[in-house]
Amino acid sequence: MNQEKLETISSELGELLKLKDYSFTCAESCTGGWVGHALNSIPGSSEWFGSSFVTYSYEAKTQILGVSLEDLDNFGAVSEEIVEQMVSGALHKSGANVGVAISGIAGPAGGTDTKPVGTVCFAWKMDGQDVITFPQSISLGKGMRSDIPRLKEL
Template sequence: MRVTDEQLAAAGDALGQLLERKQRMMVTAESCTGGWVAKILTDRAGSSAYTEGGLVTYSNAAKQAVLGVAEDTLLQHGAVSEPVVREMVAGALRLTGADVAVAISGVAGPGGGSEAKPVGTVWFAWGTGEDQTQACLQHFQGDRDEVRRQAVLFVLEGVARFVETL
């Protein structure tokens, strides 16, 4: 699926308006998307009303040092896993005090994939705390740019559905 800049902008605008209406501040903890979600959120004028910040923790060392992801979690499950994205959400919330956090970790390609986690495998989590965090796994098709675009759109739309319930 080819995701356009217009689709990303529309999804970012919709989420931004929703966060603003609900008076919620959001933080992103991104790996394979490299800050793209935060970029989309802050493209909209007035985004400081709903964007607390964005953290790009690409390496395992950064996930540990910045977000407090446990070394054991990374060793047991790998960076692209549900336990890691859940810990990324918890760390981002703890670090910033935001109301809502999103975490993304995946294999965008073209290399780095494995039989268990092929290119296009992306784990997501979003939530407001340990008991209010949802995680899901998606498998996207395409080249590096296409995988990343699909991941950004997926998370913008998913977080919007989540925030709607708050």
């Protein structure tokens, strides 16, 4: 997905949120604030984009978003269980109606056989709805860490 397409999708999301009088928040780890930046760059985003949480460390995830340290130890930060807690925590802290969470392995080290570099987990939640989570594996060749923030383009 190119930058123009991303901006179009972000604008369309913003229009839908504005139409419903909803606000949006995101909880990011491996993307380091790029999702929030992309949404904030849309003219008029102040009408629907309320906050963004960049929680890279376990400590930030637990203290800011209320993620369970036990679950972090059991499942790892890059797991559906953790992004579900991240998005729920972001919604609770921000008071937003809609949110997304992203956590991944940026590399070039840190990957495993079951979670190689480029593995990313996403969660999406709306008020009154169940959390939708999904893992995504992205081939980054030798694990170019600088490419990870652009995972927002997925």
